[in-house]
Amino acid sequence: MNGDTSLSHQGDPTPGDAIRPLIVPRDEHPISRANISSQALKVLYRLKEAGYQAFLVGGAVRDLLLGLSPKDFDIATNAHPDQVKQLFRNCRLIGRRFHLAHIRFGFEIIEVATFRAAHTPIDEDNSVDEGAHRVLDARGRILRDNLYGSIEEDVWRRDFTANALYYNIEDFSVWDYVGGVADARARVLRLIGDPQTRYREDPVRMLRAMRFAAKLDFQIEAHTAEPIAKLAGMLDGVPPARLFDEINKLFLVGSAARSFELLEQYHLLEHLFPDLAAALAHFGKESSAAKVLQLGLQGTDERVREDKSVTPMFLFAVLLWPVIRRLYERTTPAQGMEIDALVTACEQATARQQARIAVPKRFTLPMREMIALQPRFERREGRRVLRVLDHPRFRAAYDFLLLRAAAGEVPQELADWWTQIQGTSGEARLEMVEQTNTSAGASAPGRPRRRRRRRRTSQS
Numbered sequence: 001m002n003g004d005t006s007l008s009h010q011g012d013p014t015p016g017d018a019i020r021p022l023i024v025p026r027d028e029h030p031i032s033r034a035n036i037s038s039q040a041l042k043v044l045y046r047l048k049e050a051g052y053q054a055f056l057v058g059g060a061v062r063d064l065l066l067g068l069s070p071k072d073f074d075i076a077t078n079a080h081p082d083q084v085k086q087l088f089r090n091c092r093l094i095g096r097r098f099h100l101a102h103i104r105f106g107f108e109i110i111e112v113a114t115f116r117a118a119h120t121p122i123d124e125d126n127s128v129d130e131g132a133h134r135v136l137d138a139r140g141r142i143l144r145d146n147l148y149g150s151i152e153e154d155v156w157r158r159d160f161t162a163n164a165l166y167y168n169i170e171d172f173s174v175w176d177y178v179g180g181v182a183d184a185r186a187r188v189l190r191l192i193g194d195p196q197t198r199y200r201e202d203p204v205r206m207l208r209a210m211r212f213a214a215k216l217d218f219q220i221e222a223h224t225a226e227p228i229a230k231l232a233g234m235l236d237g238v239p240p241a242r243l244f245d246e247i248n249k250l251f252l253v254g255s256a257a258r259s260f261e262l263l264e265q266y267h268l269l270e271h272l273f274p275d276l277a278a279a280l281a282h283f284g285k286e287s288s289a290a291k292v293l294q295l296g297l298q299g300t301d302e303r304v305r306e307d308k309s310v311t312p313m314f315l316f317a318v319l320l321w322p323v324i325r326r327l328y329e330r331t332t333p334a335q336g337m338e339i340d341a342l343v344t345a346c347e348q349a350t351a352r353q354q355a356r357i358a359v360p361k362r363f364t365l366p367m368r369e370m371i372a373l374q375p376r377f378e379r380r381e382g383r384r385v386l387r388v389l390d391h392p393r394f395r396a397a398y399d400f401l402l403l404r405a406a407a408g409e410v411p412q413e414l415a416d417w418w419t420q421i422q423g424t425s426g427e428a429r430l431e432m433v434e435q436t437n438t439s440a441g442a443s444a445p446g447r448p449r450r451r452r453r454r455r456r457t458s459q460s
């Protein structure tokens with residue numbers, strides 16, 4: 001298949017090197033314009049009509065080749081950003097120091113990138129540093145701009161062979177410089193170039209490897225897999241905000257459970273979630289803490305499959321729950337102070353995690369409220385129950401309670417009671433609360449003043 005010579009570009013091709021792609025004609029691949037967004041087609045055609053090269057690139061080509069529906073459509077062209085801007089009224093150039101064109105159609109944004117020159121370093125947002133690549137004259141005018149290049153140069157900056165395919169709008173063929181078509185068909189994830197070098201350039205590629213392997217059900221090719229364990233520590237130097245984005249892509253696209261397994265297998269988990277790795281080692285795989293996590297990730301995947309919304313708020317609650325429990329279990333809260341102790345554990349777990357992954361407050365604050373509701377579920381008597389039902393975080397907290405029940409951390413009967421009370425209203429609801437008051441004592445460890453048993457959120 002793809003002779004390995006085309007893959008080893010340690011020396012990197014210099015501009016002008018004659019590299020010829022494998023060109024797969026339209027009748028030899030399944031990519032149909034019917035499956036390409038009409039807005040992306042519009043952009044491709046307009047670029048072509050203006051005399052530029054225009055290709056669909058990246059994940060969209062890969063996904064279409066695999067028969068999946070792409071999440072977004074990215075375009076690469078030899079038109080410079082300013083030239084792209086001139087062609088589209090709805091175009092904005094973005095990036096701090098460099099330019100990518102965003103062409104907006106309502107909610108859909110089509111990203112158009114100009115082919116990059118060889119050796120163009122990639123910023124953390126996958127953009128390039130324009131300043132470092134311009135040669136200016138004494139008056140600050142651009143003399144030479146070696147930022148942008150040809151498709152032959154652009155291909156080498158991409159990460160995996162399956163992500164480096166170009167669909168040509170000129171004749172609907174696919175251009176493949178790196179054996180990506182064969183790899184995609186064989187479901188092999190292979191880094192372009194020397195794997196160590198590529199991970200060192202950008203350690204996030206290790207996480208991208210996990211993501212694509214999980215999402216696409218690809219095997220990570222041996223040379224691509226080999227350096228990961230050794231270089232895992234390089235993730236410690238990645239800005240926490242970028243890791244937050246990557247974690248969402250890993251866990252909120254329908255393959256969270258598999259991604260988690262891969263992170264464990266490749267020893268990346270310790271670097272992303274050190275306290276979680278330690279808590280799981282402490283509680284053990286069969287513990288209810290581990291089960292809440294596992295069921296939580298599976299549930300997230302199910303929601304994605306059913307097209308339901310998923311949020312980092314719930315995701316991080318699931319990921320941090322074993323840590324929160326461990327911190328909580330180390331405390332001995334005074335009677336009546338259990339909720340405060342749990343909230344403190346939650347705050348500590350979150351604060352420590354922030355050093356690695358920057359979770360914005362708009363997610364951590366509701367997460368804390370949701371966690372704080374957990375002990376309140378165990379008190380079923382009196383009118384305060386009605387306040388729990390009205391709490392803005394009730395729905396999420398109830399879902400979390402269901403998880404804990406499924407994991408064996410709280411009695412299923414408790415979760416069922418909360419399911420049932422939601423189905424009742426008015427008098428019947430009040431009756432339930434009052435009945436609980438007199439009859440459901442044993443499984444409702446409420447009433448702290450009369451009971452001596454210490455309440456814990458869990459026992460594993």
Ligand code: ATP
Nearest residue numbers: 058059060071074126157158159163164202204205
């Ligand atoms: P997804 O379906 O998740 O969007 P994708 O392959 O399109 O997957 P993007 O992050 O959207 O991934 O990036 C688009 C393309 O840009 C990739 O296919 C790849 O060619 C290139 N790319 C993105 N990030 C990197 C990186 N860190 N290193 C090298 N190439 C990258």
Ligand code: MG
Nearest residue numbers: 058059060072
């Ligand atoms: Mg993409």
